[in-house]
Amino acid sequence: MNSDSQSFGRELAAGYCDALLGAPAHGQGRLDVVADTVPAMTASGRYRWLAGLLGTLFLLVGVQGVKADEGMWLFNDLPVKQLEERYGFTPDQVWADKLMRACVRFNSGGSASFVSSNGLVLTNHHVGAETLHKLSTPERNVYDDGFLAKTWDQELPAPDLELNQLISIEDVTARVNDGITADLAPAAALAKRRENIAAIEQASLDETGLRSDVVTLFGGGKYHLYRYKKYTDVRLVFSPEAAIAFFGGDADNFEYPRYCLDACIFRVYEDGKPAHTPDFLKWSDNGPADGELVFVAGNPGRTSRIFTNEALKYQRDHRMPYVLDFLRRREVMLQQFGLAGPEQARRAQDDLFGVQNSRKAYMGMLGGLQDPAVMADKAKRQAALMAAIQADPQLQPAIAAFQTIADIQQQRAATLRTSLSMNSQVFGLVHSIVQMVTEDKKPSGSRLPAYRDSARESLERRLFSDAPLYPDLEQAVLADLLARLCETRGGDDPLCQQVLAGLSPIERARVVISGTKMFDPAARRQLAADGAEAAAESSDPLVQLAWQLDPELRVQTETTEAWAEQERQAYALIADALFATQGDSTYPDATFTLRLAFGTVKGYDEDGQWVPPMTTMADTFAHQERHAGEEAFQLPQSWIDNRHKIDPATPFNFVATPDIIGGNSGSPVVNQDLELVGLIFDGNIQSLVADFMYTDKQGRCTSVHSSAIRQALRWFYDAEELAESLGR
């Protein structure tokens, strides 16, 4: 694991151990599932894709040169030259700072922006989905039926949501590398670097009171300290019905043309009152024109554009097929669970959407890698780089680096299918506590990154959250995980036998879940308070299960971290070679930190047909009629009843060329005047290969048009006041 990613990763895991579960449902919020050999079992939890499942390398994009509208640029190193040359636009520091502070990160895995001076936050319905589900009950289904607070006191507090506003970026590379010499062994270097990072983060937190994360960029070439203002009192103001937020369902997901109001609005509070948020985005009256230059500011989760051929082949031939098997398994399991009745379906819904979204995204990515032409192109670029390296005596170390990376892929492939994976919410919480009480015996800097003091507040918010956990669903999940353990290890495996304790997986899961008290946040708090010795002697069957699995899970974590450190050093050498041969005016791979992308509103050619960049309100009703009788294409009653009010030509969704990826969901799309013209919610299927390469041939990001959001509030939701307050 990359330590910087862990330092935010630990924050993200509202659903811990659920890289798979409770995902940002669809669109760009695609997420990862199971780690390489440590399958989502550290406290970095559900959004560990952010942390680097592909090997944790956040490095510069270099095997190809940067071109066209490519790039996820750092806010302290904007692509000024490219913008001037391509578009004659020169952003200054005031422009950049204003936009930076108007942006909001959802630590549950997405992006957002301030859209009023009194704390209104705009994001996607699917980014808010986890909270919408947590706010739902059998009687009040906020997710399905939508919600509107007419007054401040009707706004619904989210149980455990943390939003971050980026305040400053500081280069701390020298401090992170302090004491690390070339002759230091990888393990020692990792430990020292971890210690330095912990100290920097703690000092910054003590000094500023701000959340302070050290982020690894360029594979260790640079380390930046990101300071965030945290908002933890977040309340729901508005969400539309799921039927229009996710209109077209799984069928339309990642497709275009689209017709989705994938938006919802929260408000941040301080001291019990709406927060004062002077750095907000104004609202564009007309939205963007076809061909207009636009910017996307958000938190792309992870890209892997530096990957070597061997690393890509590991993805193509091993990890992605493995993850897809896991996703399909969970998808079928959740569907089966939901068949028991409407309430069970509701409980499984958030997870199911997340899994289906991920499955479709992975299919798209794998499809790209399985195209021989794509891999041939990559191989050609790598061969050219290798030739340049071989021609320059100074760059020789990079040759061994390629081999190191290849070797590590082989080791990963050899252990992948027998690795331990326990993607269960309640197990994850309990296992985190068990690890935490053990790690707490060490000084903060020596602990696994998730358990450092600087991360404690956010960790505890998650571990002791009173967000709903459903024992019936958790039991079905655990039964499936135990069955999977038996399948991957074989039923005679000693760990498998120990865990089953003589029972079948189904029966064992029943005993554990019906016997545990850990669904109660107070019991989890008590477990943590009692400390390691008491936890080791707990008679709670779920705590016992966590102890049984912990030794092996720790070994997996350590092995993965060791590989990651070796790769970090190897990619740093390759990065040096790239800088040397191709210059350094580029951007690092994505790290779920704030980035700027740019491009234009633009249609594309598909199967010989031109796909225009914008859809309209009128198209939306036509789309429903084309799919009459299909559940996913049934518009909500509010739209049907108020159809007469609409201006049919109002734009609804649009596509553009900026370079985005999962994590960008909810990002504002702004024009040169920093007016909000759109809201990112998806990328088309042709864009999914963006993990590995940018393409604007057909690849596009998909947004809700600003006019559609404001007008929908008026026409369908009787929310004139809220519509008026946007951008003010």
Added chain:
Amino acid sequence: MNSDSQSFGRELAAGYCDALLGAPAHGQGRLDVVADTVPAMTASGRYRWLAGLLGTLFLLVGVQGVKADEGMWLFNDLPVKQLEERYGFTPDQVWADKLMRACVRFNSGGSASFVSSNGLVLTNHHVGAETLHKLSTPERNVYDDGFLAKTWDQELPAPDLELNQLISIEDVTARVNDGITADLAPAAALAKRRENIAAIEQASLDETGLRSDVVTLFGGGKYHLYRYKKYTDVRLVFSPEAAIAFFGGDADNFEYPRYCLDACIFRVYEDGKPAHTPDFLKWSDNGPADGELVFVAGNPGRTSRIFTNEALKYQRDHRMPYVLDFLRRREVMLQQFGLAGPEQARRAQDDLFGVQNSRKAYMGMLGGLQDPAVMADKAKRQAALMAAIQADPQLQPAIAAFQTIADIQQQRAATLRTSLSMNSQVFGLVHSIVQMVTEDKKPSGSRLPAYRDSARESLERRLFSDAPLYPDLEQAVLADLLARLCETRGGDDPLCQQVLAGLSPIERARVVISGTKMFDPAARRQLAADGAEAAAESSDPLVQLAWQLDPELRVQTETTEAWAEQERQAYALIADALFATQGDSTYPDATFTLRLAFGTVKGYDEDGQWVPPMTTMADTFAHQERHAGEEAFQLPQSWIDNRHKIDPATPFNFVATPDIIGGNSGSPVVNQDLELVGLIFDGNIQSLVADFMYTDKQGRCTSVHSSAIRQALRWFYDAEELAESLGR
């Protein structure tokens, strides 16, 4: 492959290569998917589970002794003693012959019976499903909406259905073993036995004109010649709506209590007129009483009760997880395909039901094997047998036999995940033709069993059938199979690269499917007629694909057959030891041939609650109300409109203890007087372990009550005449 199973297997494959696809949808019609290392790629096709995916061993049941109502008994060796002792009932030869000739086998994978003197055949809606789908069009959805022919001329001819009526059984063990000596190598023995079997079948066909299959019993201890009268003009008379045939859908599948009218009625014709069928079952007026002795006569597909511990562990740790991965993958793929629109959903429906049914069945079976107590029990029994073997010098060869079987499991496990699997309907047809024209160069007895002369008529019926094939669905299936090939072999695999020809799996599938002419039966007929040389030079991309894959598929077939022959010999030695130590009054493992099972109508205890054996019509409407709003629990309009007509106390479904398994779907349940009292359509989840062991603790078979069928025809379908003609 076991040669006898191939000899009927080749007949069964209306959907060739589709062990997975187009399954008998739910209930007992569970089916297998992908073979051990030859994944459904020989002409034995879709129901190759019948042929012995688990290793092709059809042997006696012996590691435990026979007890209670256990047993799938041969009609020429009925359990007279057991019936006398337990129930004081003595079946005579007249009784047995009458029942045998009243039974009908659906070669598409199920059982049935004659229920009138003029050719009416009763089976399950899900056994008929494949035909119902083939008879459906976008305008007339026979499967969903039901069908009733009011007159003979309205009856709908099935495109390619073959029904078999068993006429006689003859022991041909000595003739099969003619020329096979103890010193013959396995490969030579296999070849010689295959040659003998081909000769016996051909001679019988020439002599009697009847379909003649040699069936391997007791793992090669006995060979019986089964002669069948074939009916190939089969017409649909009645089917209810899918909504009541499969009421409760995937949620209720394999569950009890149940409420399904899983029945449909065909009629066999000869010379264009309804056939005269004097051996039919009378219809019971009242059905069975609680506790009454009943019999089930049908064609259980395959059991594996002889399996050694090592063979079971291979199933538990390797094959079943592998098959489940495949099933989930196909399930998700078919669901995704169906999202494109109602017509796509209709096209995928039959396959999807089959896959979901198989997935649930496999989950049940695997769950049983993952129970440590179950495996411990098996181990104990095997240890006792081993002790007896070690104590008897004459039985020593059995010790090596256990080791041989263990070794083969290891070889299977080592190659399973990289084996080639091409479960596509149209590919399967074309590949069969390619193999056929090649095999036809050899004398009949030396060919792969599927291509022997005696099997040709049925094979051609399948290969040249004009049953609908859907290019869009086939394209999606092929794209997924090509992607899977890349995943299991790695994208750099030479075969993978050759097959993709520089394109991505999706694009390659598009090129192959849009370029082939093989969707046209006439083109397939021409391909076969032109012979091997012409086929080898074909410019049709699908034919070329079949040629590319054929060499490796052949190697897989040969390897699997060699393993099967070694196992056959090993299990024969173990069988000898069992006969020697436990006597020979027992039954062989199932072989998709006619068997008799017996037992009583009986409820069971579940979670401390007594589940009564029968449900009623009134319960059915109550069940709908409990699941209001769920699609799978929506009764059809015919039931809602005519609810006032019913007698609420009329029994609907019932459970009983007879020993059945997949393939028994559609079997008649009869009383001592040979009156039809029920129609088997499912087993509960607790019965699924029946592949490996019989249990009547909770395991039950599930039937439609005879009164429910007759009364439903009257109340809901206005089919008084048909109701009256049943049993006459």
